[in-house]
Amino acid sequence: MTIIDGKQLASDIKEEIATEVKKIAEAGGKIPHLAAVLVGEDAASQAYVRNKVRSCEKVGFKSTMVTKDTSLTQSELMDIIDKLNKDDDIDGFIVQLPLPKHLDEVAVTLAIDPKKDVDGFHPMNFGRMAQGLPCYLPATPFGILQMLERYKIDVEGKECVVLGRSNIVGTPISILLSRKASPGNATVVLCHSRTQNLVDYTRRADILIVALGRPEMITADMVKKGVVIIDVGINRVDDETAKRGYRLKGDVKFDEVSKLASFITPVPGGVGPMTVTSLLMNTLKASRKEIYG
Amino acid sequence: MTIIDGKQLASDIKEEIATEVKKIAEAGGKIPHLAAVLVGEDAASQAYVRNKVRSCEKVGFKSTMVTKDTSLTQSELMDIIDKLNKDDDIDGFIVQLPLPKHLDEVAVTLAIDPKKDVDGFHPMNFGRMAQGLPCYLPATPFGILQMLERYKIDVEGKECVVLGRSNIVGTPISILLSRKASPGNATVVLCHSRTQNLVDYTRRADILIVALGRPEMITADMVKKGVVIIDVGINRVDDETAKRGYRLKGDVKFDEVSKLASFITPVPGGVGPMTVTSLLMNTLKASRKEIYG
Numbered sequence: 001m002t003i004i005d006g007k008q009l010a011s012d013i014k015e016e017i018a019t020e021v022k023k024i025a026e027a028g029g030k031i032p033h034l035a036a037v038l039v040g041e042d043a044a045s046q047a048y049v050r051n052k053v054r055s056c057e058k059v060g061f062k063s064t065m066v067t068k069d070t071s072l073t074q075s076e077l078m079d080i081i082d083k084l085n086k087d088d089d090i091d092g093f094i095v096q097l098p099l100p101k102h103l104d105e106v107a108v109t110l111a112i113d114p115k116k117d118v119d120g121f122h123p124m125n126f127g128r129m130a131q132g133l134p135c136y137l138p139a140t141p142f143g144i145l146q147m148l149e150r151y152k153i154d155v156e157g158k159e160c161v162v163l164g165r166s167n168i169v170g171t172p173i174s175i176l177l178s179r180k181a182s183p184g185n186a187t188v189v190l191c192h193s194r195t196q197n198l199v200d201y202t203r204r205a206d207i208l209i210v211a212l213g214r215p216e217m218i219t220a221d222m223v224k225k226g227v228v229i230i231d232v233g234i235n236r237v238d239d240e241t242a243k244r245g246y247r248l249k250g251d252v253k254f255d256e257v258s259k260l261a262s263f264i265t266p267v268p269g270g271v272g273p274m275t276v277t278s279l280l281m282n283t284l285k286a287s288r289k290e291i292y293g
Numbered sequence: 294m295t296i297i298d299g300k301q302l303a304s305d306i307k308e309e310i311a312t313e314v315k316k317i318a319e320a321g322g323k324i325p326h327l328a329a330v331l332v333g334e335d336a337a338s339q340a341y342v343r344n345k346v347r348s349c350e351k352v353g354f355k356s357t358m359v360t361k362d363t364s365l366t367q368s369e370l371m372d373i374i375d376k377l378n379k380d381d382d383i384d385g386f387i388v389q390l391p392l393p394k395h396l397d398e399v400a401v402t403l404a405i406d407p408k409k410d411v412d413g414f415h416p417m418n419f420g421r422m423a424q425g426l427p428c429y430l431p432a433t434p435f436g437i438l439q440m441l442e443r444y445k446i447d448v449e450g451k452e453c454v455v456l457g458r459s460n461i462v463g464t465p466i467s468i469l470l471s472r473k474a475s476p477g478n479a480t481v482v483l484c485h486s487r488t489q490n491l492v493d494y495t496r497r498a499d500i501l502i503v504a505l506g507r508p509e510m511i512t513a514d515m516v517k518k519g520v521v522i523i524d525v526g527i528n529r530v531d532d533e534t535a536k537r538g539y540r541l542k543g544d545v546k547f548d549e550v551s552k553l554a555s556f557i558t559p560v561p562g563g564v565g566p567m568t569v570t571s572l573l574m575n576t577l578k579a580s581r582k583e584i585y586g
Binding site: 127128131174192 | 399416417418419420422424425449450451460464467468472473478479481483488489494
């Protein structure tokens, strides 16, 4: 059994990106520049954005933070997006979700120029992904592809069961793994809350990708020997013995499932660290105009 | 066993559309207007486009045909598209595929204004579909949804196996049926040329959607009793006893599979007639500005 070390992998990829940025700087080229928009005081969102900006700095990118309090109106936010769309120095930008409730996330996503949509959430990028055209891939699916590729996990012709159909994980990874591409060419089954007899599907899986947000839901009796487990869940579970009063748990009961698995991602330290790496890779592509020319 | 009568269903829907158009005309509203661009002398394409235009006339739409021979250059074609994009009287238009080889189909699809893309092939519409946003659905998947809905075939929680991952049938119908929608909420398995042990999947299917383009490939031993069969294949098979020297065959061996099925679409007269209906429905939506406002 191999534990897929997302932390190490993310660190390797960041180093590769930093080397690229150095080369660009030495050649007098344009330094990639990512902007992030944060609205409101949500602690988790603040931490995520801070982490993204710090990662930018680490690899040598330029970064710009736009921070606004919850009093921001929809039209003010649209103005900010419009400015970022037009700013030639900014290669890509993200608007951290979730937004405060009075703001319209769909309208915001649609307002971002697809050429700068390094989160890959705009329908234009999503559609290009589904049609096999060049695009910015959303962070988590992109991270999962990287893991499969770098650990040389063959998915072609395999039965890949995806649990959860969200727009940011389940749906896009199910599309990506069934494409004629590498990694890809898997036979993909997309399961969700309305799936009946879930265990019939999980037990058949050669590769099981779990993105349900239900702590330790997948147990040893639900999988077959040799399964590859990609655990996307990051759940806070109360634990008085822990320093912060909680522990992070995946959607998979790691201790018992890992005994059966051929490969497995831990939580934390698995898929999580790969998401920022994906964002950096997309920003590098944006600055090189690889996708839209 | 019920044969799903696509011809009758399409005729019913056309009548409904014709009634709507009459109402619009009586109220002095704008009559829906579809344009079709045909390049080259491909006999099948000519027949398809003629059929689409004839259907427009039948329901009371305005229609415009733009016919060009194969000497048309890419930039001339782009000019035509640009004019159609800007023509306020035209609500939607299609460029019949396949195009002659010297023309770039992807560039053409991307050049069509998504607001007028009544074929639903533009990545913007495809992405909106995958994200559950309002959009123009591609014709064949839209037709299949109509069949399931009007024959009250419940797919929620059912195992739906899709054979074939094309951008115009397999991939979009697999996305649509797994969405939280009605018809939808199915557990979808997407199979294709790299799938191993295909029969293991087809035998489990509650709903089997076949879009492989291989005549009579699905036989009785490959399905279970009570299965719902949607046969998208339209294959010409040589037959000297037939008037034209060939017969149209589906991807499913109808005579034997129909004995096991609860519902089945015939070929011809099944999915085929529904595709033009979908185009008309999209054009009506376009003229009402239902999708993009």
